[in-house]
Amino acid sequence: MRETPLSNCERNFINRAIAEDTRLDGRQLLEARPVEIHFGANWGCCHVALGETKAIAQVSCDIQQPKASRPNEGMLHINVEFNPIAAPHFEAGRQSELAMQVNRQLEKCFKDSRCVDLESLCIVADEKVWNLRVDVNILNHDGNLVDCASIAILAALTHFHRPDVTTTGDSITIHSFAEKDPLPLTLHHYPVCVSFIVFESGQIVMDPTYMEERVGASQLTLGLNSYRELCSLQLCYLGKTSVTADVVPSISPHAANYANKLVTQIRKAAQQDVEAKYNKEDRDVCRLKECITFGKLTAMTKPKLSIKLAHWVAGKSSPKSDMETSDFQDEDDNIKTLGHGSAELITNMSKSVGEGGPNTWQASEESSDDEIEDIEILQETKLEKKVLDDIDLGGDSEEEDTVTVSKNDIM
Amino acid sequence: MEVNIKDVVVPGDVAVEIMKSSEKERVILGPGLRRDCDRVLVTKAGVLKRRKPAIFYVDSYQKRYVPNRGENVVGIVTQKAGDIYRVDIGAGELASLSYLAFEGATKKNRPDIVVGDVIFAKLLVASKGMEPELICVDSHGKKGKLGVLSPDGMLFDCSLSLARKLLHPSCQLLTLLAKEQAYEIAIGMNGKIWMKARSVHETIAACNAILAAENTPPAEMPALCSSIARNLLRIS
Numbered sequence: 001m002r003e004t005p006l007s008n009c010e011r012n013f014i015n016r017a018i019a020e021d022t023r024l025d026g027r028q029l030l031e032a033r034p035v036e037i038h039f040g041a042n043w044g045c046c047h048v049a050l051g052e053t054k055a056i057a058q059v060s061c062d063i064q065q066p067k068a069s070r071p072n073e074g075m076l077h078i079n080v081e082f083n084p085i086a087a088p089h090f091e092a093g094r095q096s097e098l099a100m101q102v103n104r105q106l107e108k109c110f111k112d113s114r115c116v117d118l119e120s121l122c123i124v125a126d127e128k129v130w131n132l133r134v135d136v137n138i139l140n141h142d143g144n145l146v147d148c149a150s151i152a153i154l155a156a157l158t159h160f161h162r163p164d165v166t167t168t169g170d171s172i173t174i175h176s177f178a179e180k181d182p183l184p185l186t187l188h189h190y191p192v193c194v195s196f197i198v199f200e201s202g203q204i205v206m207d208p209t210y211m212e213e214r215v216g217a218s219q220l221t222l223g224l225n226s227y228r229e230l231c232s233l234q235l236c237y238l239g240k241t242s243v244t245a246d247v248v249p250s251i252s253p254h255a256a257n258y259a260n261k262l263v264t265q266i267r268k269a270a271q272q273d274v275e276a277k278y279n280k281e282d283r284d285v286c287r288l289k290e291c292i293t294f295g296k297l298t299a300m301t302k303p304k305l306s307i308k309l310a311h312w313v314a315g316k317s318s319p320k321s322d323m324e325t326s327d328f329q330d331e332d333d334n335i336k337t338l339g340h341g342s343a344e345l346i347t348n349m350s351k352s353v354g355e356g357g358p359n360t361w362q363a364s365e366e367s368s369d370d371e372i373e374d375i376e377i378l379q380e381t382k383l384e385k386k387v388l389d390d391i392d393l394g395g396d397s398e399e400e401d402t403v404t405v406s407k408n409d410i411m
Numbered sequence: 412m413e414v415n416i417k418d419v420v421v422p423g424d425v426a427v428e429i430m431k432s433s434e435k436e437r438v439i440l441g442p443g444l445r446r447d448c449d450r451v452l453v454t455k456a457g458v459l460k461r462r463k464p465a466i467f468y469v470d471s472y473q474k475r476y477v478p479n480r481g482e483n484v485v486g487i488v489t490q491k492a493g494d495i496y497r498v499d500i501g502a503g504e505l506a507s508l509s510y511l512a513f514e515g516a517t518k519k520n521r522p523d524i525v526v527g528d529v530i531f532a533k534l535l536v537a538s539k540g541m542e543p544e545l546i547c548v549d550s551h552g553k554k555g556k557l558g559v560l561s562p563d564g565m566l567f568d569c570s571l572s573l574a575r576k577l578l579h580p581s582c583q584l585l586t587l588l589a590k591e592q593a594y595e596i597a598i599g600m601n602g603k604i605w606m607k608a609r610s611v612h613e614t615i616a617a618c619n620a621i622l623a624a625e626n627t628p629p630a631e632m633p634a635l636c637s638s639i640a641r642n643l644l645r646i647s
Contacts, residue, residue: 006497007487009605010525013565017611024615307567307618309642 003089004080006214014215019201025051025209026310030254032147032194032207037155037266041286043182044160048152050207050290052142052306057134057152059160063123063174064131074121074129078106080136080149087141087210105146105234106136109191109223110153113231117186123172130162132185143210146221150193151266158270160185184274188222189225190263193232194255196220196247204251206258209306218248224259414453416461418471424453429467438463443469443476455571473571476501478537483557485566485599488528496524498532501568501601504542504594508532512546514554522559529560529605531597560597564607565614571602573625584624584632588617591640616643 014024021029033051040047044059066073080091082099090096095103110116121130134156136149161182164175197208197216205212213219223232233248273287414424420443429438429451440446443455444467453459457471476484478500480483486498486506497505508530514520532545547557575583577598585596594608594617604621608614620639627635 003489004501005489005527007529007566008525008562009529009560009564009566011527012562013611015615017615021612022611022615024618304621305622307615307622309612309616309619309639310646312619312639312642 001084001088003087010211011215014211015200018110018199018203018205018212021203022310024303024307026210026308026312027207028205030206032258035133035151035265036291037151037269038156038287038291038387039159039270040288043162043277044156045288046152046156046159047139047288047291048155050101050144050148050151051209052122052140053144054139055136055145055146055148055152056285057136057149057156059156060133060135061130061160061162062133063128063172065127066122066125066129070118071126072122072129073118075131076111076116076118077131077133078103078110078136078153079133080106080138082138082141082145085140086138090138090141101236102146102149103195105221105223105232106149106153108232108234109150109193110134111159113189113191113223113225114233115187115189115191116157117188117227120186124167128172132162133158141210143208143213144195146193147195147207150191150223151262154190154192154263155190155266155270157185157187158267159191159273161274189227189229189231190267191223191225191231192259192262192266194222194224194259194262196222196251196255204247206251220251222248222252222255222259224256226263228260229258258304367373414459416459416467418459419457420453420459421456422452422454426451426453426459426467428461429465432567439466441466441468443471470572474568474602475503476571478502478506478534478543479600480534480537482534482537483531483598483599484534484545484601485529485531485560485597485603485605486601487566488524488526488530490526491524498530498545500543500545500599501603502543506532506534506543506545508545508547512548513558514548514552524559528562529564529566531557531560531599531605533534533557556597560605561595563609564595564605565618566603566605567618567622569602569604569622570625571600573621574598574600574602577604577621577624581629584620584627584636585633588620588638591636592617592643612643612646616640 016025018029023029023144025033027033033053038047039045040058042058045057047056048054052107064075066075080099080103082096082102084090084092090099094205116132121132123129134153136152138145138149161184163182164176164180166173193209196219197205197212198218199205199215200217205216208219210214217237219234219236221232221234221236222230225231230252276285413425414420415426415428420426427477428445429440429444430449434596440451442459443453445452445454451467453469455471455473457469459467460470461467465545467602478484484500484506486500486508488496489499490497494510496508496510498508510516510521510524511518512535515543516522530545530547532547533549534543535546536542536544542584547554549555549557577584578600588594594606594613596607596617597605599605604615604618605647606617606621608617616639620636623635623639624632
């Protein structure tokens with residue numbers, strides 16, 4: 001399928017907005033979208049969401065004969081797949097030009113910077129070495145695929161453990177995970193990609209969305225590690241404007257700080273999951289399910305608007321509620337003590353106005369000639385919340401009457 | 412499974428209530444329903460609804476537009492080919508728009524449209540297996556509200572259900588928003604919305620309000636509009 005053409009309106013508007021230091025999604029020019037990292041049940045399986053851009057990476061390994069030029073080093077392959085699942089204009093099967101470019105950028109960042117200690121992957125020199133393969137699948141495309149893929153790869157590599165191997169004489173034994181604990185990879189440093197878009201007006205924008213990528217004049221991707229070292233640099237002209245020489249120095253300190261923060265986040269997430277996996281009960285838990293949002297029609301999209309004002313928070317009366325952290329159901333609920341030995345869990349429904357939450361959609365859709373109970377139902381749920389004021393504390397039994405609103409009531 | 416009006420339905424369900432309606436009545440099956448011999452089957456996931464007297468349809472959440480005759484859509488001109496323009500309206504195929512389908516256009520006097528322009532047009536032909544055709548005049552040859560939209564505005568996508576919700580006569584959002592700020596809007600049934608306000612901030616604010624309306628019950632729309640207006644004041 002072809003890509004939706006970019007209209008002159010969108011181009012003009014975005015250029016005008018950027019010239020006024022405004023971004024459509026309410027971010028600052030040099031502000032990145034929040035990163036979420038979730039690990040799967042296997043070693044080296046990682047799902048990363050950078051705003052609405054999503055990627056999943058899986059590291060796998062097998063034993064191969066090394067290259068003749070480097071007989072005592074293991075091998076690392078990076079493979080990025082762009083499927084129509086990410087965006088309808090990606091073609092299945094054939095590697096597009098964009099896919100090749102992203103693949104090469106990631107290879108430069110991870111392979112050419114030698115962040116994985118390949119020598120430790122050698123089993124028998126010139127005969128048998130570990131061959132690592134990182135497969136990245138883009139699940140949703142909302143711009144900045146390189147950054148998202150690089151975070152996924154780094155997190156997957158940090159998380160990955162390979163089986164232990166013992167050599168006795170000529171024979172090699174590969175131990176299953178049950179026999180011997182698997183070994184993590186050795187990483188010398190932790191590089192990530194940080195992307196920028198330069199607009200015609202000369203403004204620089206960090207972590208561009210799909211729309212900004214299409215409008216921008218040139219794209220700049222820096223590969224940086226947590227020691228503020230540059231691992232790769234890619235400058236790509238999308239339009240005809242030239243980039244002035246001071247672009248790279250002007251953003252590199254900011255990019256380095258951001259990369260440092262990102263690496264800390266990735267390592268922390270990976271470490272937590274690895275520790276949880278070493279606790280025997282927790283071993284096969286797949287945490288990918290945590291990236292699903294509940295109570296929404298499209299469960300994988302975050303309750304975020306693509307166009308919003310800078311400080312706009314959904315919900316009229318609760319500016320303190322922080323949408324970034326609302327993935328956890330617990331934070332939406334608060335527990336109020338009513339008296340001795342009793343408490344009631346109140347789900348904070350009002351905060352989700354306008355940004356996802358339970359679908360309250362039918363009320364106005366109803367055609368005027370059969371306007372039956374739909375509106376009343378909304379009031380019913382509100383009454384539920386007020387009940388806590390009227391509860392009489394006569395009984396000191398711990399069993400409160402709980403009224404559950406079933407799904408049928410709401411529909 | 413057998414389902415009734417206002418149930419959540421999935422493809423393959425049998426709508427029993429429709430069969431029960433009286434013999435004389437003429438039943439109209441809307442989107443998402445299909446007759447199979449003596450049964451009516453559901454073909455989309457959504458909520459089964461009925462309008463009096465006997466119009467049945469499935470109200471579903473969808474982003475892909477299927478053209479219907481007579482609907483107003485917003486599209487992007489992608490190509491000039493001979494005497495027609497090719498317009499992307501988000502459907503499976505590009506729609507065609509003749510350069511004669513504008514007010515006062517003749518063979519000599521062509522409308523001034525370039526590739527990338529956004530137009531608001533009505534679907535003249537929309538049938539299965541045929542290229543949809545657009546026009547920018549009504550039956551009297553007047554342009555009315557149709558035509559090329561100014562390039563100063565902003566174009567954005569929303570779900571089809573949101574577009575329908577906004578265009579519903581009982582929807583208060585646009586009126587409420589107009590009390591807070593001045594804007595121009597063109598809502599296409601294909602889920603594309605063109606919007607223009609006085610400044611960039613105001614345009615973003617209005618777009619924000621419209622997108623947020625997707626999950627806002629009608630009772631909270633005034634609150635939504637005032638919160639947008641308050642935010643706008645804080646920024647500018």
